[in-house]
Amino acid sequence: AQTVTQSQPEMSVQEAETVTLSCTYDTSENNYYLFWYKQPPSRQMILVIRQEAYKQQNATENRFSVNFQKAAKSFSLKISDSQLGDTAMYFCAFMKHGGSQGNLIFGKGTKLSVKP
Amino acid sequence: GAGVSQSPSNKVTEKGKDVELRCDPISGHTALYWYRQSLGQGLEFLIYFQGNSAPDKSGLPSDRFSAERTGGSVSTLTIQRTQQEDSAVYLCASSLAYNSPLHFGNGTRLTVT
Numbered sequence: 001a002q003t004v005t006q007s008q009p010e011m012s013v014q015e016a017e018t019v020t021l022s023c024t025y026d027t028s029e030n031n032y033y034l035f036w037y038k039q040p041p042s043r044q045m046i047l048v049i050r051q052e053a054y055k056q057q058n059a060t061e062n063r064f065s066v067n068f069q070k071a072a073k074s075f076s077l078k079i080s081d082s083q084l085g086d087t088a089m090y091f092c093a094f095m096k097h098g099g100s101q102g103n104l105i106f107g108k109g110t111k112l113s114v115k116p
Numbered sequence: 117g118a119g120v121s122q123s124p125s126n127k128v129t130e131k132g133k134d135v136e137l138r139c140d141p142i143s144g145h146t147a148l149y150w151y152r153q154s155l156g157q158g159l160e161f162l163i164y165f166q167g168n169s170a171p172d173k174s175g176l177p178s179d180r181f182s183a184e185r186t187g188g189s190v191s192t193l194t195i196q197r198t199q200q201e202d203s204a205v206y207l208c209a210s211s212l213a214y215n216s217p218l219h220f221g222n223g224t225r226l227t228v229t
Contacts, residue, residue, distance in 0.1 A: 004158075042222055043205060043207070043222045043223040043225075044119075044220050044221065044222045044223070045159070045207065045209070045218070045220040046220070047217055047218065050217075091158050091159070093158075093159075103161070104159070104161065106158030106159045106160075107158050108156065108157055108158050109156075109157075109158055
């Protein structure tokens, strides 16, 4: 069975600084997808970034980038130039290739606070 | 266009009562998912509807939980004889197709007293 572990329950960062959120996972699959979702106080889950395991290049979306280490089964999220609006819960998620989005396996989340 | 809409936003009910939670997906989205998020936890998959196919109910925690999707659009999640452990945020999501990105609603926070 697959598992996703986020070892940092809470983190804080000063506005404009950079922060890295950790995620490790365990799977015997070779092809899969990894995601980072953001959940602000509105409770709506918002997709931040997605990585396909067969792609070696790390995904990037504006200020958000990942460090995908397949051998180490690590998938960290880096947020550059942090903004107050980045304050939210961040969830790492795993989906095996060929699975539906309903097969997403989520970590327990990291609560990020961006301080002015 | 409008996003995924869930109602009610918050629901407080007494133990033993039945509750219905509603989800209006984005128009044209064929896939609809229900998740449960307990305090301090990630999302737990409950049920998945795809077009006219039989739903994937593999995540439903007990037979007190059921869901319907009428006309391939609106979905209702029903919890019968609610228990305190059912207290959680129930999130609905829809997607254009089987493996397309999910669009989430704002969830219903259910509190069972």
